[in-house]
Amino acid sequence: MDELKGSLHNHSDWSDGRNTIDDIVAHARSLGLAYWALTDHSRASFQANGLDEGRIQRQLKVVAEVNQRLADEGDDFRLLSGIEVDVLRDGLDFSDELLAQLDVVVASLHVPASDEAENTRRLVRSAENPWVHMIGHPTGRLLLNRDAYKVDLTAVIDACGATGTWIELNGNPYRFDLDWRLWPYAKSKGVKCVVNCDAHRLEHFAFLRLGTGIARKGWLTKGDVINTMDLERLKAALRVKRDKVGG
Numbered sequence: 001m002d003e004l005k006g007s008l009h010n011h012s013d014w015s016d017g018r019n020t021i022d023d024i025v026a027h028a029r030s031l032g033l034a035y036w037a038l039t040d041h042s043r044a045s046f047q048a049n050g051l052d053e054g055r056i057q058r059q060l061k062v063v064a065e066v067n068q069r070l071a072d073e074g075d076d077f078r079l080l081s082g083i084e085v086d087v088l089r090d091g092l093d094f095s096d097e098l099l100a101q102l103d104v105v106v107a108s109l110h111v112p113a114s115d116e117a118e119n120t121r122r123l124v125r126s127a128e129n130p131w132v133h134m135i136g137h138p139t140g141r142l143l144l145n146r147d148a149y150k151v152d153l154t155a156v157i158d159a160c161g162a163t164g165t166w167i168e169l170n171g172n173p174y175r176f177d178l179d180w181r182l183w184p185y186a187k188s189k190g191v192k193c194v195v196n197c198d199a200h201r202l203e204h205f206a207f208l209r210l211g212t213g214i215a216r217k218g219w220l221t222k223g224d225v226i227n228t229m230d231l232e233r234l235k236a237a238l239r240v241k242r243d244k245v246g247g
Helices: 021-030 053-072 116-128 153-163 180-188 202-217 231-246
Strands: 035-038 078-088 104-108 166-170 193-196
Touching (some): 116 153, 180 202
């Protein structure tokens, strides 16, 4: 648990989270974390007050102001900009040009198709997008409440391994998604894990500990988990796919 430096999938009151950005930053700093990504929902998730392009641009300015204030105070903690972008039938909810402006992009399927082939195609295509860093809660399951989406997870893992896309281990106890039984296979394909809170309120920061337990159950070690990296190494890792696009 102490080796995790932050979470890369989280929400604020800009979408369906309960807490302000300032409260989130203060809480993360109080826990001794090095960074925290703000990945509110995209516009297709209207039920979650998803952000449109204009609100994303305004949030980017707020994140920059917060980080400037922290730097002026001599604090090394940093807030990372981002989005949880919906995976739609015809592609992602936002253009590549917009996604390129964000530090962290999580691609998640919230409204699945009825057949496995279509869901698998959507997630594979998302992994192939150079601006997507990770696939969020790939099965969409809610334990004891909602079954997993129909998806060929082997194909999705293979695509992530081929493209250098990470897969989330969502620490929410109703999700624990990707399932621990699949991590040995993902690891064999070179896929890196990100242990995320998917936090919607401050108490959800504790999901980092739960996610750590599931990662250990899946035989993952520090080197397999992206958010054990310090801030500078993380920034370099976030640039890898994008640098390939830039030539």
